[in-house]
Amino acid sequence: MPGLFITLEGGDGSGKTTAGQRLYEQLIKEGYTVTFTREPGGVRIAEEIRNVLVDVNNKEMNAKTEALLFAAARAQHLVEKVTPTLEAGGIVISDRYIDSSLVYQGIGRGLGIKEVYDINMFATDHLIPDLTLFFDVKPEIAIKRVMSNDREVNRLDLESLEFHQNVYEGYLKICDLYSDRIQKINAALSPDEVYEQVYQKVKELL
Numbered sequence: 324m325p326g327l328f329i330t331l332e333g334g335d336g337s338g339k340t341t342a343g344q345r346l347y348e349q350l351i352k353e354g355y356t357v358t359f360t361r362e363p364g365g366v367r368i369a370e371e372i373r374n375v376l377v378d379v380n381n382k383e384m385n386a387k388t389e390a391l392l393f394a395a396a397r398a399q400h401l402v403e404k405v406t407p408t409l410e411a412g413g414i415v416i417s418d419r420y421i422d423s424s425l426v427y428q429g430i431g432r433g434l435g436i437k438e439v440y441d442i443n444m445f446a447t448d449h450l451i452p453d454l455t456l457f458f459d460v461k462p463e464i465a466i467k468r469v470m471s472n473d474r475e476v477n478r479l480d481l482e483s484l485e486f487h488q489n490v491y492e493g494y495l496k497i498c499d500l501y502s503d504r505i506q507k508i509n510a511a512l513s514p515d516e517v518y519e520q521v522y523q524k525v526k527e528l529l
């Protein structure tokens with residue numbers, strides 16, 4: 324497919340959304356056609372699925388239900404928002420994509436990377452990003468950031484530090500597994516320093 328598909332990955336509070344927004348604004352200024360979006364969500368039906376996923380009252384949600392709902396939201400988001408931009412030769416920046424599922428559901432929930440990969444290949448018709456940036460910051464630091472801004476707390480934020488540590492370890496594993504497309508960003512630095520690394524990596528591709 325023409326176009327460029329960039330995904331941002333990392334734990335909660337890793338600063339990927341802030342850097343993504345800035346990257347989006349910069350690329351627009353440079354004259355590119357860019358879509359900045361997020362998962363789960365990004366389009367109406369996927370936002371409805373998101374509400375079910377993040378609702379703190381849905382404590383009894385089964386791990387497989389969770390994995391399938393993330394994949395369902397992804398399929399809808401892809402068809403309505405990601406693919407049209409890529410087909411038109413534009414750039415898509417997605418705040419989270421498939422790797423979030425591999426890590427949170429495959430490793431965090433223990434469903435297995437392979438199992439979660441397979442349902443996502445079905446959901447996405449095998450659309451793999453051109454570049455994935457992993458915002459690397461230890462969960463202890465990231466959680467402090469989450470708690471200090473007044474962002475709404477979601478069902479996954481409420482998981483234990485152990486869960487978030489597993490997620491972090493999971494991301495490191497995924498970085499090794501897909502080293503051809505995933506690049507690490509040192510996200511323990513200041514927002515400006517984090518952004519600078521992001522911009523450089525993207526510029527290398529353009």
Ligand code: TYD
Nearest residue numbers: 334335336362363393419423424427479480
């Ligand atoms: P969100 O508020 O968007 O978190 P963030 O700002 O950190 O991206 O909530 C999304 C939550 O859903 C987040 O905790 C990660 C989780 N998630 C999964 O578990 N699997 C997935 O496939 C995706 C896309 C997100």
